[in-house]
Amino acid sequence: MNATEQPGWTGLSSQRNSRRRFLHGVGVAMALPWLESIPVWGAEPAKDGAPGPFPKRFAALFMGNGINSKHWWAKGAGAEMELGKSLEPMAPLKTKMNFITGLFNKNATGVGIHPGQTGNILSGASLQRGAVLKGGITMDQVLANHLGEETVQPSMVLGCEQPITGYHETNFSMAYSSHISWQAATAPVPMEVYPSLAFDSLFDNRGTRRTQSILDRVRDEATRLSRQVSRNDKAKLDEYLTSVREVETRVERMRNDQQKAETRARDRGRRLLTMTRPDNGLPEDIREHMRLMCDIIALGFQTDKTRVATLLLCRDLSGLFYPFLDVRTAHHPASHDDQSDAYERVSRYYCSQLAYLANRLDAMPEGEGSVLDNCCLMFISSMWSGSKHDSTKVPVVLAGGLGGTLKTGRVLDYSGKGDDNRKLCSLYLSLMDRMGAKLDHFGDAESRLSEI
Numbered sequence: 001m002n003a004t005e006q007p008g009w010t011g012l013s014s015q016r017n018s019r020r021r022f023l024h025g026v027g028v029a030m031a032l033p034w035l036e037s038i039p040v041w042g043a044e045p046a047k048d049g050a051p052g053p054f055p056k057r058f059a060a061l062f063m064g065n066g067i068n069s070k071h072w073w074a075k076g077a078g079a080e081m082e083l084g085k086s087l088e089p090m091a092p093l094k095t096k097m098n099f100i101t102g103l104f105n106k107n108a109t110g111v112g113i114h115p116g117q118t119g120n121i122l123s124g125a126s127l128q129r130g131a132v133l134k135g136g137i138t139m140d141q142v143l144a145n146h147l148g149e150e151t152v153q154p155s156m157v158l159g160c161e162q163p164i165t166g167y168h169e170t171n172f173s174m175a176y177s178s179h180i181s182w183q184a185a186t187a188p189v190p191m192e193v194y195p196s197l198a199f200d201s202l203f204d205n206r207g208t209r210r211t212q213s214i215l216d217r218v219r220d221e222a223t224r225l226s227r228q229v230s231r232n233d234k235a236k237l238d239e240y241l242t243s244v245r246e247v248e249t250r251v252e253r254m255r256n257d258q259q260k261a262e263t264r265a266r267d268r269g270r271r272l273l274t275m276t277r278p279d280n281g282l283p284e285d286i287r288e289h290m291r292l293m294c295d296i297i298a299l300g301f302q303t304d305k306t307r308v309a310t311l312l313l314c315r316d317l318s319g320l321f322y323p324f325l326d327v328r329t330a331h332h333p334a335s336h337d338d339q340s341d342a343y344e345r346v347s348r349y350y351c352s353q354l355a356y357l358a359n360r361l362d363a364m365p366e367g368e369g370s371v372l373d374n375c376c377l378m379f380i381s382s383m384w385s386g387s388k389h390d391s392t393k394v395p396v397v398l399a400g401g402l403g404g405t406l407k408t409g410r411v412l413d414y415s416g417k418g419d420d421n422r423k424l425c426s427l428y429l430s431l432m433d434r435m436g437a438k439l440d441h442f443g444d445a446e447s448r449l450s451e452i
Contacts, residue, residue, distance in 0.1 A: 025217025027207035031303035037230040064316035065335035068344040074099035078409040086347040089355035100396040102415035112170030118316040119176025124425035124443020146437035159312035177316035196255035335386025375400035
């Protein structure tokens with residue numbers, strides 16, 4: 001019996017996805033992580049039996065309104081790298097990260113504050129004021145278009161805060177403040193903010209049995225597969241299923257809140273978008289919300305269900321509150337005192353979300369390394385200083401080595417290298433190159449970023 005004939009796990013019918021494998025149940029399809037004893041997904045093994053090259057993945061995590069620059073620094077290299085207080089959550093991953101400073105987005109400067117500094121953070125495009133949206137396709141969607149046929153889900157576009165509507169005093173649409181992923185110059189990618197819906201999409205969970213455990217529905221196939229794989233793979237499979245169960249349990253608590261919110265909105269004749277948290281069904285505790293969204297990205301990357309993701313942790317002009325940090329004002333007004341101890345705690349908290357996702361991926365074995373080793377996670381904000389609304393440079397932290405193509409453990413400072421040599425879009429060209437999407441130019445850049 002060859003691999004594609006084994007019972008208990010099946011693949012899609014398309015040629016390109018013929019080696020992608022799922023556990024199926026009623027109204028659900030659970031993709032599998034890499035397993036050494038069966039060709040779950042990926043390129044053909046080498047003649048010596050070693051696995052082929054693993055897929056490269058990219059995710060961008062966005063925080064609006066800048067950071068506390070007094071504590072946002074790094075010095076040195078590798079395991080000896082020193083990190084500022086706000087970057088301490090990344091300490092266990094110093095050898096797998098790059099701290100980058102001095103990059104800027106030219107078309108986000110000199111245009112006024114907030115929306116014009118955010119709507120092109122991943123595109124570098126010039127944004128249009130007024131009623132008609134016009135910017136540019138973002139680099140995550142360039143990657144999604146390039147890699148889309150390789151995966152079931154071309155990209156995940158997730159958020160932890162609802163978009164806002166209307167116009168800013170600068171006459172830019174608030175859509176630019178609310179979306180970092182754009183599929184075209186005039187259209188943001190719809191952003192999923194509800195963990196239950198993001199989870200359902202990840203596992204193709206649909207129909208009237210959505211509220212039933214997906215693991216219960218695939219139990220028989222999972223049991224058969226467990227008997228066929230190696231001892232090491234059985235342990236990996238058990239760990240994966242346990243992880244899914246843990247995420248599923250947390251999601252189910254939120255599914256009920258979302259359904260109640262939909263009923264409330266209908267009864268009041270309102271749209272969920274116009275309701276505030278938690279009336280809109282979003283988790284009142286944003287810590288749980290953000291962790292769940294990170295977990296969903298991690299599962300998507302682990303199973304190669306998708307290779308591209310964006311997570312808007314908080315939008316520009318964010319109204320999120322942080323009572324657990326002892327911060328008394330909402331995110332946006334807190335950023336106006338960006339050198340304060342309170343905003344340092346906010347900055348460190350957001351860095352901890354990057355660290356959480358990176359550590360999750362680093363704990364997932366893939367060949368001789370981990371899923372993180374084949375990823376690039378990028379943490380970025382729309383400005384450097386919230387009090388000055390300064391976007392002449394932006395904070396950037398990368399984690400992961402993109403399959404060994406990206407050297408890590410470095411501090412890279414482009415501040416004194418001249419505007420032509422410190423373009424954010426040059427970084428994007430360099431990263432897209434490594435994922436096979438090679439462009440002559442992107443945004444305002446025609447050259448790659450040196451040292452990347």
